[in-house]
Amino acid sequence: MSHPAPAGPVLEVDGVSVRFGALIAVNQVSLSVGRGQIVAIIGPNGAGKTTLLNAVSGFYHPYEGRIAFEGKDRTRLQPPDVAALGIARTFQNVALFKGMSVLDNIMTGRLLKMRGSFLLEALYWGPAKRQELEHRAFVERIIDFLEIQAIRKTPAGRLPYGLQKRVELARALAAEPKLLLLDEPMAGMNVEEKEDMCRFILDVNHEFGTTIALIEHDMGVVMDICDRVVVLDYGRKIADGPPAEVRKDQAVLDAYLGVAHE
Amino acid sequence: MIYREAGRFKTSYASDQAIFPIVQDRVFVRAAVVAAFVVPPLVAGDYWLQAILIPFLIYALAAIGLNLLTGYAGQLSLGTGGFMAVGAYSAFKLTTAFPRLSIIAVFLLSGLAAAAIGLLFGIPSLRIKGFYLAVATLAAQFFLIWLFNKVAWFTNYASSGTITAPDRTVLGVTVTGPNATAAARYVMALAFVTVFALVAKNLVRGRIGRSWMAIRDRDIAAEIIGVRPLRTKLLAFGISSFYCGVAGAELVFLYLGSAETLAFDINQSFLVLFMVIIGGLGSVLGSFLGAAFIILLPIFLTRLPHSLGLIMSVALQKQIELMIFGGLILFFLIVEPHGLARLWQIGKEKLRLWPFPH
Numbered sequence: 001m002s003h004p005a006p007a008g009p010v011l012e013v014d015g016v017s018v019r020f021g022a023l024i025a026v027n028q029v030s031l032s033v034g035r036g037q038i039v040a041i042i043g044p045n046g047a048g049k050t051t052l053l054n055a056v057s058g059f060y061h062p063y064e065g066r067i068a069f070e071g072k073d074r075t076r077l078q079p080p081d082v083a084a085l086g087i088a089r090t091f092q093n094v095a096l097f098k099g100m101s102v103l104d105n106i107m108t109g110r111l112l113k114m115r116g117s118f119l120l121e122a123l124y125w126g127p128a129k130r131q132e133l134e135h136r137a138f139v140e141r142i143i144d145f146l147e148i149q150a151i152r153k154t155p156a157g158r159l160p161y162g163l164q165k166r167v168e169l170a171r172a173l174a175a176e177p178k179l180l181l182l183d184e185p186m187a188g189m190n191v192e193e194k195e196d197m198c199r200f201i202l203d204v205n206h207e208f209g210t211t212i213a214l215i216e217h218d219m220g221v222v223m224d225i226c227d228r229v230v231v232l233d234y235g236r237k238i239a240d241g242p243p244a245e246v247r248k249d250q251a252v253l254d255a256y257l258g259v260a261h262e
Numbered sequence: 263m264i265y266r267e268a269g270r271f272k273t274s275y276a277s278d279q280a281i282f283p284i285v286q287d288r289v290f291v292r293a294a295v296v297a298a299f300v301v302p303p304l305v306a307g308d309y310w311l312q313a314i315l316i317p318f319l320i321y322a323l324a325a326i327g328l329n330l331l332t333g334y335a336g337q338l339s340l341g342t343g344g345f346m347a348v349g350a351y352s353a354f355k356l357t358t359a360f361p362r363l364s365i366i367a368v369f370l371l372s373g374l375a376a377a378a379i380g381l382l383f384g385i386p387s388l389r390i391k392g393f394y395l396a397v398a399t400l401a402a403q404f405f406l407i408w409l410f411n412k413v414a415w416f417t418n419y420a421s422s423g424t425i426t427a428p429d430r431t432v433l434g435v436t437v438t439g440p441n442a443t444a445a446a447r448y449v450m451a452l453a454f455v456t457v458f459a460l461v462a463k464n465l466v467r468g469r470i471g472r473s474w475m476a477i478r479d480r481d482i483a484a485e486i487i488g489v490r491p492l493r494t495k496l497l498a499f500g501i502s503s504f505y506c507g508v509a510g511a512e513l514v515f516l517y518l519g520s521a522e523t524l525a526f527d528i529n530q531s532f533l534v535l536f537m538v539i540i541g542g543l544g545s546v547l548g549s550f551l552g553a554a555f556i557i558l559l560p561i562f563l564t565r566l567p568h569s570l571g572l573i574m575s576v577a578l579q580k581q582i583e584l585m586i587f588g589g590l591i592l593f594f595l596i597v598e599p600h601g602l603a604r605l606w607q608i609g610k611e612k613l614r615l616w617p618f619p620h
Contacts, residue, residue: 055373097483112487
């Protein structure tokens with residue numbers, strides 16, 4: 001990157017609440033994600049993890065609190081604006097474009113980097129064609145990186161689940177995000193697929209320096225690859241710290257295992 | 263198949279991104295286009311040109327237009343007839359107001375007028391989807407036809423309420439109006455559909471097409487990678503209506519000669535939609551196949567009893583024709599919902615391996 005990265009955390013969530021009617025899904029949660037970190041957001045089902053992620057990517061607007069990206073307030077932005085800032089994400093239940101080939105799916109990740117010139121595109125000529133080929137070359141690098149060369153022309157809808165997850169990661173990476181949000185990247189995968197995915201996440205973090213926030217249920221994975229863990233329960237943050245500390249935290253154990261009632 | 267892909271190695275992304283990556287395909291298609299310009303005007307009689315080829319080309323253009331909107335961008339529209347009417351009436355007003363304006367410019371400007379109206383009626387698409395959007399576009403269809411009927415200015419206060427194509431020439435050849443030969447009108451229609459089919463193909467394989475398909479397949483995921491839904495959908499409405507507008511202008515100027523609003527009623531919208539569905543949603547080739555199917559089938563069915571030696575009353579024949587037509591549309595929807603274009607693709611895949619099963 002040519003610009004010097006501003007100091008301070010990439011993402012700051014400050015006292016954010018999201019409510020649907022009377023239900024408070026996320027309740028005054030604060031957390032920050034430092035540059036180059038891998039941060040996990042964990043918690044029991046219904047704890048508000050995905051809602052928090054949706055608030056960060058602009059689908060929901062918090063009812064109170066603020067969200068700042070690279071020091072700038074972006075609480076009220078719409079999803080396309082959030083994408084333009086450099087935040088990419090994947091979804092819990094894969095949201096690929098099923099009718100398009102894997103290659104086209106990943107190419108959509110480059111849309112924000114492309115310049116529009118309607119007439120030239122209609123003629124597929126000159127700068128428009130050159131631009132297509134440049135982005136194709138970039139996308140091919142990601143295809144190599146994630147080892148999906150063999151399926152680049154396959155319609156995304158025909159792929160097995162594990163590969164779909166990988167293609168979705170590829171689409172997010174194609175946008176060259178500064179912050180990558182992964183919503184359960186390993187859900188429903190077998191052990192080998194999980195290992196592959198862990199390797200890719202670590203590689204992305206190491207090679208591109210991408211900051212990553214992920215939601216995950218597999219504690220083994222979380223403890224292995226994350227720098228920090230944030231635990232949510234019933235919309236509230238109950239713990240925040242390095243994995244080794246969080247796993248011993250009494251509140252976390254209570255949330256996961258239940259508390260004996262006296 | 264008579265040729266195979268084996269031994270053809272792509273060495274650049276440009277060759278991989280080409281419309282026809284296989285060299286034989288490219289040669290064949292180019293030859294076919296040249297032949298289409300040269301052979302029918304020399305060989306085909308007026309009946310073939312006037313009753314089959316000209317309407318086929320015009321409807322193919324309209325079908326490409328609707329396919330961009332419905333097949334690629336996923337926005338169901340029943341306003342096609344209305345947008346075609348906008349094109350036709352604009353062309354009529356332009357030719358009468360500016361008699362010296364080139365007919366090619368008239369067609370393009372009519373397309374732009376239709377595009378503007380299409381944009382306007384595309385605005386509800388931000389809020390509503392699927393069948394509900396179809397109903398909203400149906401409002402466009404009925405409102406526009408009502409407007410052209412009601413406001414006599416559009417027909418230059420003609421007492422009959424019809425618009426008539428005047429004589430216009432391109433490069434000294436009369437291409438529209440009562441004195442134009444069928445061959446000249448055919449070449450004109452073919453030139454337009456060739457250029458705009460190529461433009462459509464270029465659009466859908468690039469940035470714009472991918473954002474349309476992204477909105478069609480998963481609008482939420484499209485937003486998260488930076489596609490702005492309103493802008494993208496409106497662009498689809500605008501371009502689609504442009505195609506329909508040009509097709510509407512051609513329908514009057516190159517095919518019917520004169521028309522009233524009845525020529526653009528709701529049946530036209532359905533006809534073009536059937537072409538797109540039967541041909542294949544999200545396929546430019548499918549638009550041609552669908553148009554050919556819908557134009558040719560009734561003619562074939564009309565002639566069938568005669569060639570089989572059956573004698574029946576015209577009314578009965580017409581009824582049977584409608585029944586078979588409806589039945590075939592249902593058959594297609596059930597057996598091959600992705601249309602003729604998909605059948606063509608399956609056929610090609612099978613032939614690649616032939617004579618081996620897999």
